[in-house]
Amino acid sequence: MPAPTLEELAPVGADFTADPYPVFAALREKGPVHQVHVPGTGDVWLVLGRDEVRAALRDARLRNDIRHSATWESDGGNAIGLNMLQTDAPQHTRLRALVAREFTAGRIEAMRPRVRQIADGLLDSLPPTGTADLVARYALPLPQTVICELLGVPFEEQHLFHAWSTELVAPSSPAAAGAAAGEMSAYFAALIAAKAGDPGPDLMSALVRASAAEDGLSPEELLGMAFLLLVAGHETTVNLISGGVLNLLRHPDQLAALRADPRLLDGAVEEMLRHDGPVTSAAFRYAAEAVEIAGVRIPAGDSVMLSLAAASRDPGHFPDPDRFDIRRAAQGHLAFGHGIHHCLGAPLARVEGRTALARLLRRLPDLALAVDPDSLVRRPGTMLRGLTALPVRWSRRLPA
Numbered sequence: 001m002p003a004p005t006l007e008e009l010a011p012v013g014a015d016f017t018a019d020p021y022p023v024f025a026a027l028r029e030k031g032p033v034h035q036v037h038v039p040g041t042g043d044v045w046l047v048l049g050r051d052e053v054r055a056a057l058r059d060a061r062l063r064n065d066i067r068h069s070a071t072w073e074s075d076g077g078n079a080i081g082l083n084m085l086q087t088d089a090p091q092h093t094r095l096r097a098l099v100a101r102e103f104t105a106g107r108i109e110a111m112r113p114r115v116r117q118i119a120d121g122l123l124d125s126l127p128p129t130g131t132a133d134l135v136a137r138y139a140l141p142l143p144q145t146v147i148c149e150l151l152g153v154p155f156e157e158q159h160l161f162h163a164w165s166t167e168l169v170a171p172s173s174p175a176a177a178g179a180a181a182g183e184m185s186a187y188f189a190a191l192i193a194a195k196a197g198d199p200g201p202d203l204m205s206a207l208v209r210a211s212a213a214e215d216g217l218s219p220e221e222l223l224g225m226a227f228l229l230l231v232a233g234h235e236t237t238v239n240l241i242s243g244g245v246l247n248l249l250r251h252p253d254q255l256a257a258l259r260a261d262p263r264l265l266d267g268a269v270e271e272m273l274r275h276d277g278p279v280t281s282a283a284f285r286y287a288a289e290a291v292e293i294a295g296v297r298i299p300a301g302d303s304v305m306l307s308l309a310a311a312s313r314d315p316g317h318f319p320d321p322d323r324f325d326i327r328r329a330a331q332g333h334l335a336f337g338h339g340i341h342h343c344l345g346a347p348l349a350r351v352e353g354r355t356a357l358a359r360l361l362r363r364l365p366d367l368a369l370a371v372d373p374d375s376l377v378r379r380p381g382t383m384l385r386g387l388t389a390l391p392v393r394w395s396r397r398l399p400a
Contacts, residue, residue, distance in 0.1 A: 002037040006046075009036070017378050020280065020385075021322060024048055024310035033296040036305075038382055042071060044284070044303040045296070050314035050334065052294050053306045058339040062285035062304055063088045069286040070301025083224035085283045085341070092340060098217060099225060100344060102206040108348045111146065115352055118145050119359040120400040128397045131370045134390040138360065139241040140234075143352050147233035151226065152195060152202030160187065165231040170381040188226045192219075203229070229345075237349045239278030239386030240269075241356045246376070246390060247272055247324050248357075249369050254326050259361060268326035269353045270333065274312045275324050277335035280385045282306040305382065308334045364394040 009023050010016040016023055027034050032049030047053050056062055065088050066072050084095050122138050132138075140162060148158040164184045171177035192208060199205035207225060211217040217225060248255040248268075258264050285304040290297060298304060312333040313321040336343035343349070360367065370391040377388045 003035040003043045005037045005039065017380050018376075020309065021313055024307060024313065025322075028310060028314070031296075032294045033298075038305070041284070041303065041382075044305045045293075045298050046305050046307060047293060048307050048310040048314075049294065050311040050317045050332075053308065053311035053334060054338050056285065056293060056304065056306050057282065057334070057337060057341065059291065060089070061288050061291050063288045064092070064283055064285060064341065066284070066286060068288045068301065069284075069303055070299075071303075072286075082218075082220045083228035084344075085228060086224070089340065094215060095217070095221060095225070096340070096344065098210050098215075099207070099229075102203055102210070103344055103348075105347060107203075108351060111150070111348070112351055112355065114149070115142070115146055115355045116359060118142055119356050120363070123359060123363045123397065124400065126364075126397060129395050131391060131393040134245060134392045135238065135242050135387055136389065138356070139245070139390070140238045142241065142356055143234040143237035143349075146348070146352060147230055150202065150233070151204045151230060152200055153191065153204075153230075157187075161230055162234070165235055166379075168231065169235060169384055170379050184227065185223065188223055192222055192226065232343070233345055233348070235384055235386070236278040236343075236345075237352050239384060240272065240349060240353045242387045242390045243276050243278060243385070244269065244272035244353065244357060245360065245367075245392075246369075246373070246387065247276060248361075249367070249392070250373055251324050254324060255361075258326060259365075262358065264326050265354055265358055267328070267330065269350060269357065270330040271324065271326050271328050272353070273335035274318065274328075274330040274333035276385070277309060277312060277333070278385060279335060279337075279383065280307065280309045280381075281383055282308055282337055282341070283383070308337065309385065363398050363400070364396075365398065366396065367392055367394050369393075 006020065006023055007016045009027070011022065014022065028048045032047060032052045034046050035043055036046045037043050047056055064086060066086065084092055087095060119142055122141055126132055126137060144158055144162060148161070164180045167176050167180035191204065195205045195208045199209060204226060207217060207222060211222050248258065258268055285306065287298050287300050287302050287304060289300045292298070312318070312335060315321050317332060336346040370393040376390065379386050379388055
C-alpha cells in the first residue's frame with residue numbers, strides 16, 4: 001500500500017498546492033523525515049527540518065544521478081542532454097567549473113543596467129492606468145529576456161521557451177512533455193550549430209568554444225547545459241518576482257516600510273526567498289547506499305525529496321516562521337539549495353529580483369491586487385512553486 005500523498009495529508013477543504021506550509025509544519029512536529037507518495041514517481045522520503053535538509057544536500061551518499069534509484073528503468077524519453085542536476089562528482093565538478101568560468105560575477109554585474117532597461121521597457125508598455133496580469137506582462141518577460149540575451153537567443157524566438165519549459169517542469173501529459181522536449185532539443189541543436197559557425201559575445205558561444213577543449217563539454221552535455229541554464233535561468237526568477245510582489249501586496253505594512261526606506265530592498269528579497277521561495281524542493285536524490293537521517297533508515301535505491309520550502313520555515317531557525325517580515329535576518333534560508341548543487345545563478349536571480357521590484361514600486365506607486373488573493377492559482381508540481389497569473393491594478397504610472 002503506497003504512503004499518503006501530501007495532498008491527502010492536507011486538512012479537509014485545504015489546498016496543498018495553494019498553501020503547503022500547514023502540511024509541512026504538521027509533519028515537522030512529528031519528526032523531520034517522513035515517507036510520502038508522489039504520483040508518477042512513487043514513495044519517497046521527504047526531509048523537512050532545516051538542519052537535516054542542509055546536511056542531506058551535502059551528503060555524497062545521496063546522488064542526483066537517477067540510475068542510483070532502485071526503480072529506474074529509463075528517462076522516459078524526455079531528457080534533454082546531460083546537465084548538472086543529473087550528475088554527481090566528479091562529472092558534476094567538471095561541468096560546473098566549465099560554466100562557472102563563463103558565468104562570472106563580473107558578467108552578471110555588467111548586466112545590471114540592461115536588466116533595469118528591460119524592466120523599464122516592460123513598465124513603459126503598460127497603460128498609464130488600468131489592470132494587467134503581472135506575470136505575463138512583467139515577471140515572466142523580464143528574466144526570460146535576460147537569460148535569452150545572455151545565451152544569445154534571438155529576440156523573435158524567445159517566446160517559444162516558456163511554453164516548452166512549463167510543459168517540462170509541470171507536464172500536462174506524457175505526450176505533451178515528450179513533444180516539448182523534442183522541440184526544445186531540436187531548437188538547441190540548431191542554435192549550438194549556429195554559434196559554432198558564427199560565434200558572438202554571448203554565453204552559449206563561450207560554451208561552444210569551451211566544448212572544443214580537451215576537457216570541454218560533449219555534445220550531450222552542451223545540449224543539457226543550454227536546457228538547464230534557460231529553464232532554471234528564468235522559471236525560478238518568474239516565481240521570485242511574482243511571489244514577492246504578492247507577499248508585499250498582501251502585507252501592506254511591509255510594502256509601506258519598503259516604499260519608505262528602499263534600503264530594506266536587499267533584505268526584503270531574502271525574506272521573499274525564505275518565506276515563499278520559487279523552489280519547493282531540490283531535485284530528487286537517490287540513496288547510493290543505506291543512509292540514516294534523524295534516526296530514520298533510508299534503504300539503498302530509495303528516492304529522497306529535500307524540501308527547501310519547509311526547511312526555510314523551520315521554527316528552530318526562524319522564529320515565528322510563517323510571518324512575512326522584510327526586516328528579518330533571513331540569511332540561512334535554503335531557497336537556492338546548499339553544497340555542490342547550490343544554484344549557480346543565484347547572483348543573477350538576486351540582481352533581477354531586486355531590480356524588478358525596485359523599478360515596479362518606483363514606477364507604479366499605488367499598485368494593488370485586482371482580485372481576491374484567495375482566487376489566485378498556483379502551478380502544481382513537486383519542485384517549482386509559482387503563480388499562473390497575478391492580476392494587478394494601478395491609477396498612475398511614473399516616468400522612468
